[in-house]
Amino acid sequence: MFHGKGKVVNSTSEIWQLVEARRERFFSLSDQVWDTPELNYGEWRSSAAHAAVLEAEGFRLSRGAGGMPTALIGEAGAGGPVIAILGEYDALPGLSQQAGVARHQPLAPGGAGHGCGHNLLGSGSALAASALKDYLQRHGLAGRVRYYGCPAEEGGSSKGFMVRAGLFDDVDIAISWHPAAFAGVNNAISLACNELNFHFAGRASHAAAAPHLGRSALDAVELMNVGVNYMREHMPSTARIHYAIIDAGGVAPNLVQARAVVRYLVRARDLGTLRGLLWRVEKIAEGAALMTETTMTRQFISGDANLIGNTPLEALMHRHIERLGPPGFDDADRAFAAEIQSTLSEADIRVSFERFGLTPRPGVALCDTIIPPGSGDGTLVGSTDVGTVSWVVPTVQMRGATYAIGTPGHSWQVTAQGKSPAAHKGMEHAAKVMAATALDLILDAGLIEAAKADFRARLGATPFVNPIPDDVEPPLEPAPFAPAE
Ligand SMILES: [Zn+2]
DSSP states (O other): OGGGOHHHHHHHHHHHHHHHHHHHHHHHHHHHHHHSOOOTTOOHHHHHHHHHHHHHTTOEEEESGGGOTTOEEEEEEESSOEEEEEEEOOOBTTOOOOTTOSSOOOSSTTOOBOTTOHHHHHHHHHHHHHHHHHHHHHHTOOEEEEEEEEOOTTTTOHHHHHHHTTTTTTOSEEEEEEEESSEEEOOOOOOEEEEEEEEEEOBOOBTTTOGGGOBOHHHHHHHHHHHHHHHGGGSOTTOEEEEEEEEOSOSOTTBOOSEEEEEEEEEESSHHHHHHHHHHHHHHHHHHHHHHTOEEEEEEEEEEOOOOOOHHHHHHHHHHHHHHOSOOOOHHHHHHHHHHHTTSOHHHHHHHHHTTTOOOOTTOOSOOSEEOTTOSOOOOOOOOTHHHHHTTSOEEEEEEEOSOTTOOSSSHHHHHTTTSHHHHHHHHHHHHHHHHHHHHHHHOHHHHHHHHHHHHHHHTTOOOOOSSOTTOOOOOOOOSSOOOO
16 A cells, blocks of 8 residues: 555655745745735735745746736646645635734724635645645656635635636646634535626606606515525525625615616535526526516626545545644643633534534534544535636645634634634644645655546536636726736
């Protein structure tokens, strides 16, 4: 067996050392990104910070990957297989919060914050890529490592646009991770999704003097929502539909609203089911327009495919997590995590254990165990644009333990823990696992072949249809300052 070889064990400890040797630079990068939280396609400073570090580390850099100014790719090495390590660095609106404080205290009220831990995600992936680059150089090995700096994970689907642009065409394996409460291989469960705006246009009129002359776009939005809500009984139980009225047509009730916009986020277990569901939602929108004598136009925002798992890659990554053990948290880390837990409900904490089939353990604030692959109740967990990559390249992801057990995703508590020593330890831990996994793949072509065979068997004859249509452009944001070349 491959893993019985002494050479592999030595290569693993050597790559761990290479991660340790450069971790401070990447902790700083993570903290710097945390300090400048930027939203979808507005990650100008975060992207520039990554570019600066990658260039200093000796990567060949392509800025503006796929036509997205805040996307970048750093490559090192030559020949051999191509291993992609995926990073993100976008923040979330409304989740500004002081670091290291266990009470809700925004730095900028209403401002953005790293409430999904993408400051750690991007920097941890870059750290893994950099350690692997050094190993390849030191040993003169053929192989290329690529860091993908992917903006706008929170609703912008940049990886889908990168796939469409062919940026993964020559990649053999893709590896990523996400900050979490527990360490383990990520269960490949996520929902395919599409986000669209439905714009309705009617005719304005005085609502009392001439109501018969008006045609209300707001009525159309309401009827569409009613129609979709009736449809819920007749769709797969794993599907999800959410909506937000993003333009109600104004604030005057005595005026018939001539325009209104509702945003829909439709999610389903797989791409085929998603397409069918989306078609039905569009029929309902057309019906609402018909009923109200308004017109309706669709505006596509983004789309992600569901994740495709990969058994050989998950087994390989799990072996590396087991070899490393849980992150080395100390008493101070556990004390701060316990303070964070005191801001959570008992249900938050209990569900966090139960999701992975664990019995809740009161008093345990940080991960001290490794979750075996496939554990848990199969709870669906939203969507990710890594899903789209997983349809074109065998892909594996890790959950890294960076925050207190029970911390809800997308919360001020995630932001509060994003610069903590525990977060840095969890990031280093994930970087070691990703780098060691990638190195094994480069050292043993058989592992890549096994992963590709599993990939082909899972997809079979199912054609990949990118959930982002060909004519849709990324919803880019203008730079708030003149970006450096
Ligand atoms: Zn995230």
